[in-house]
Amino acid sequence: MDTADSASTGTERSRGRKGKRAVRRTQTASMADVARLAGVSSQTVSRVSNGYAGVNEETREQVLAAMKELGYRPNSAARALKRGEFRTIGVITFNLSTTGNMRTLEAIATSAAQEGYAVTLLPVAVPTQDEVRGAFSRLGELAVDAVIAIMEVHLLDAATISLPPHVQVVVADSDAGDRYAVVDTDQAGGARAAVRHLLDLGHSTVWHLAGPEESFAAQRRTDAWHAALTEAGRVPPPLVRGDWSAESGYRAGLRLADERDCTAVFAANDQMALGLLRALHERGRKIPDDVSVIGFDDIPEAGSFLPPLTTVHQDFAEVGRLCVEGVLRRMRHGGPEHGTTLVPTKLVVRGSTAPPAGDA
Amino acid sequence: MDTADSASTGTERSRGRKGKRAVRRTQTASMADVARLAGVSSQTVSRVSNGYAGVNEETREQVLAAMKELGYRPNSAARALKRGEFRTIGVITFNLSTTGNMRTLEAIATSAAQEGYAVTLLPVAVPTQDEVRGAFSRLGELAVDAVIAIMEVHLLDAATISLPPHVQVVVADSDAGDRYAVVDTDQAGGARAAVRHLLDLGHSTVWHLAGPEESFAAQRRTDAWHAALTEAGRVPPPLVRGDWSAESGYRAGLRLADERDCTAVFAANDQMALGLLRALHERGRKIPDDVSVIGFDDIPEAGSFLPPLTTVHQDFAEVGRLCVEGVLRRMRHGGPEHGTTLVPTKLVVRGSTAPPAGDA
DNA sequence: CGTCGCGATGTTTACGTAAACATGCCGTCC
DNA sequence: GGACGGCATGTTTACGTAAACATCGCGACG
Numbered sequence: 051m052d053t054a055d056s057a058s059t060g061t062e063r064s065r066g067r068k069g070k071r072a073v074r075r076t077q078t079a080s081m082a083d084v085a086r087l088a089g090v091s092s093q094t095v096s097r098v099s100n101g102y103a104g105v106n107e108e109t110r111e112q113v114l115a116a117m118k119e120l121g122y123r124p125n126s127a128a129r130a131l132k133r134g135e136f137r138t139i140g141v142i143t144f145n146l147s148t149t150g151n152m153r154t155l156e157a158i159a160t161s162a163a164q165e166g167y168a169v170t171l172l173p174v175a176v177p178t179q180d181e182v183r184g185a186f187s188r189l190g191e192l193a194v195d196a197v198i199a200i201m202e203v204h205l206l207d208a209a210t211i212s213l214p215p216h217v218q219v220v221v222a223d224s225d226a227g228d229r230y231a232v233v234d235t236d237q238a239g240g241a242r243a244a245v246r247h248l249l250d251l252g253h254s255t256v257w258h259l260a261g262p263e264e265s266f267a268a269q270r271r272t273d274a275w276h277a278a279l280t281e282a283g284r285v286p287p288p289l290v291r292g293d294w295s296a297e298s299g300y301r302a303g304l305r306l307a308d309e310r311d312c313t314a315v316f317a318a319n320d321q322m323a324l325g326l327l328r329a330l331h332e333r334g335r336k337i338p339d340d341v342s343v344i345g346f347d348d349i350p351e352a353g354s355f356l357p358p359l360t361t362v363h364q365d366f367a368e369v370g371r372l373c374v375e376g377v378l379r380r381m382r383h384g385g386p387e388h389g390t391t392l393v394p395t396k397l398v399v400r401g402s403t404a405p406p407a408g409d410a
Numbered sequence: 411m412d413t414a415d416s417a418s419t420g421t422e423r424s425r426g427r428k429g430k431r432a433v434r435r436t437q438t439a440s441m442a443d444v445a446r447l448a449g450v451s452s453q454t455v456s457r458v459s460n461g462y463a464g465v466n467e468e469t470r471e472q473v474l475a476a477m478k479e480l481g482y483r484p485n486s487a488a489r490a491l492k493r494g495e496f497r498t499i500g501v502i503t504f505n506l507s508t509t510g511n512m513r514t515l516e517a518i519a520t521s522a523a524q525e526g527y528a529v530t531l532l533p534v535a536v537p538t539q540d541e542v543r544g545a546f547s548r549l550g551e552l553a554v555d556a557v558i559a560i561m562e563v564h565l566l567d568a569a570t571i572s573l574p575p576h577v578q579v580v581v582a583d584s585d586a587g588d589r590y591a592v593v594d595t596d597q598a599g600g601a602r603a604a605v606r607h608l609l610d611l612g613h614s615t616v617w618h619l620a621g622p623e624e625s626f627a628a629q630r631r632t633d634a635w636h637a638a639l640t641e642a643g644r645v646p647p648p649l650v651r652g653d654w655s656a657e658s659g660y661r662a663g664l665r666l667a668d669e670r671d672c673t674a675v676f677a678a679n680d681q682m683a684l685g686l687l688r689a690l691h692e693r694g695r696k697i698p699d700d701v702s703v704i705g706f707d708d709i710p711e712a713g714s715f716l717p718p719l720t721t722v723h724q725d726f727a728e729v730g731r732l733c734v735e736g737v738l739r740r741m742r743h744g745g746p747e748h749g750t751t752l753v754p755t756k757l758v759v760r761g762s763t764a765p766p767a768g769d770a
Numbered sequence: 771c772g773t774c775g776c777g778a779t780g781t782t783t784a785c786g787t788a789a790a791c792a793t794g795c796c797g798t799c800c
Numbered sequence: 801g802g803a804c805g806g807c808a809t810g811t812t813t814a815c816g817t818a819a820a821c822a823t824c825g826c827g828a829c830g
Contacts, residue, residue, distance in 0.1 A: 080815090080817085081816065082816080091781075092816090092817080093779075093781080093817095093818075093819095094778085097779090099817090099818095104777065104779085105778075124816085124817080125815085125816050125817070126496075126552060127488075127491040127553060127816080128487075128491050128785090128816035130490075130553070130817095131485070131785050131815090131816080131817075132784085132817045134785080136486075138530070138553075146513075147513060147710070152507065153506075153507060159532075159533040163533060168532070169530065169531040170498070170529065171519045171531055172519075173516065173519040173520050193487060193553065296714035297714065299714070321711055350656065351656045351681055354656035354688050356687065356688050356691055356716050451810045452787080452788095453787095453788075454810080457808095457809090464807065464808060465808075465809085485785085485786050485787070487785085487786080487787095488785070488815090489786080489788085491785090491787075491815050491816065492786080492788050492814085493787085
């Protein structure tokens with residue numbers, strides 16, 4: 051039997067297809083090959099492959115053995131074609147190099163994997179609407195069932211048109227959009243906590259080193275800072291602006307060092323806070339004795355700054371997880387839910403904040 | 411009622427199937443739809459879609475118009491099934507959170523996009539062989555033509571078995587493997603440059619804060635440090651080991667601060683250097699006057715450390731680019747080239763290194 | 771004792787695309 | 801002027817899978 055079988059297979063192969071096809075046969079086995087070896091129909095192989103219930107235990111084991119022997123792997127292209135879905139989530143983003151985006155991406159990939167979804171990355175070189183539109187257009191041809199965008203909503207405007215209509219979109223790290231579901235850190239809550247912490251220490255007001263104007267995240271931190279001060283009856287000092295980089299924080303710090311009544315600064319991220327620390331140190335302002343500094347993000351290095359940085363911890367992993375959860379739920383239930391999901395922040399107090407000099 | 415209902419359903423089904431199809435038609439148009447509207451055969455649509463030469467200009471425009479009207483997008487699953495390739499590169503890695511891996515990934519994604527390839531991410535939670543093997547096994551079912559692994563080669567051992575044989579593998583950030591093509595930074599060259607820089611400044615020897623034992627990158631930096639010292643006729647001080655984290659650098663720094671003859675330290679990465687700076691500062695050792703510190707990586711923040719960190723710059727973007735180039739070349743030419751491609755490093759001198767006290 | 775139902779398995783078909791092959795038309799060359 | 805070559809386009813087929821439908825055998829129940 052066995053001999054006859056393999057002989058017939060060999061004959062068929064050499065007769066049926068020549069060269070290239072034969073080679074390919076040896077490379078990847080199809081369901082038909084497995085079926086032949088196991089002595090069942092390809093449909094039964096399919097049932098085993100997909101964990102279908104109604105298969106005799108004995109048959110299943112035969113099939114599994116045949117799969118193993120041939121090194122069978124389901125062809126995901128054929129699967130996707132048949133099922134009409136790819137089990138893949140596309141992530142569109144520019145600038146992977148910020149801690150936040152990267153950590154969010156990592157969490158997205160992990161969560162997606164747990165749900166049996168793969169993650170396809172779509173980098174956008176320049177954050178212009180044209181670039182984003184191009185990326186979305188490519189995504190349209192891409193094998194994805196859903197899209198998570200890690201960017202500002204306004205960059206998505208007019209870009210979505212080219213997306214296949216059944217593809218769901220969730221946006222991370224952006225303002226509250228009414229066209230998309232948004233998952234974001236509670237920027238406002240974190241900023242308020244930072245300001246309140248400094249006020250509680252006894253500082254009369256808090257300066258703010260803001261992120262770039264075009265960033266909604268920065269805008270919301272700034273708004274919350276302003277609101278928290280105003281609510282407490284304090285006068286917000288003039289705004290100082292950076293561009294997220296440590297270098298810009300350094301430049302801002304050189305200016306702030308000359309403001310003698312500046313005893314507390316809330317930097318919109320940890321990198322700028324780092325630059326700030328350096329500038330203040332160079333100008334002889336002791337931290338936290340002369341000036342308290344607080345950051346935002348809680349990057350892994352923050353605890354090793356000089357001095358260790360008090361900052362607002364963001365749970366990027368949770369953001370990523372919620373993005374995946376949201377996009378999958380929307381895919382399954384179809385309903386295009388809008389609105390924003392907020393992930394809480396946590397104040398991490400370290401050594402860069404203290405009561406103002408002369409106090410306590 | 412039941413009978414009528416099911417009968418009606420049954421009747422409906424043949425028609426209802428059409429209905430469903432119609433609904434789906436409105437979602438995604440196929441080549442057949444475009445062909446019908448344009449009054450040509452689907453093959454002609456295919457030719458236009460793929461930029462085939464032999465199509466009359468007039469016909470082509472008709473087809474393009476029809477495509478636009480229907481919002482046609484090629485179905486990548488069908489395409490992949492027919493062509494036998496996915497135009498996708500899988501990237502397997504754990505721990506995206508290191509600067510290097512992340513930047514490499516970013517470059518891979520960008521380069522791949524330029525070549526018309528998508529990048530699928532496959533995170534591995536724990537860097538054990540079992541985990542990696544599982545990831546590879548999943549990759550086997552995944553829609554990828556090639557794999558780039560950002561990890562140590564020894565973690566790949568015994569895992570490749572489950573990879574489809576035609577899938578090419580390139581490894582980044584690892585030791586010179588004889589089973590895979592490897593692209594890596596010139597760790598040794600960078601480490602030598604760091605040591606020589608410190609010796610040239612007049613330090614009698616250079617201490618080394620090494621990365622974890624299981625890392626080949628760390629091992630190679632350590633080996634090069636040792637070799638450079640020995641070649642210069644110096645006696646290598648005892649090795650101090652960290653785990654890449656700033657915290658471990660801090661702990662190591664506390665110990666090093668007590669070594670009064672320690673005037674120069676080469677840290678295996680910038681994060682550990684950061685911790686080192688903090689520890690030395692806390693113990694009253696001035697940098698660079700009492701102790702010179704040099705790092706490795708040149709993370710964006712390095713220039714804002716206190717003081718700005720002299721370090722060895724790694725070109726992660728180039729590593730990523732070469733990985734993509736290598737994997738594509740191997741796919742096209744078939745030949746499994748082994749061997750290592752090295753990307754040069756560059757010494758960046760900032761403020762954390764100086765001649766030893768008493769010198770000059 | 772026939773048929774009904776059900777569990778296990780086989781057969782047919784369609785998913786959307788593109789290679790391979792087929793057709794039909796027109797100009798050219800001998 | 802007829803065969804031939806080449807170009808534009810149409811027709812057939814296969815990629816590997818899985819849903820839908822078909823079959824087959826067997827135990828149960830009326």
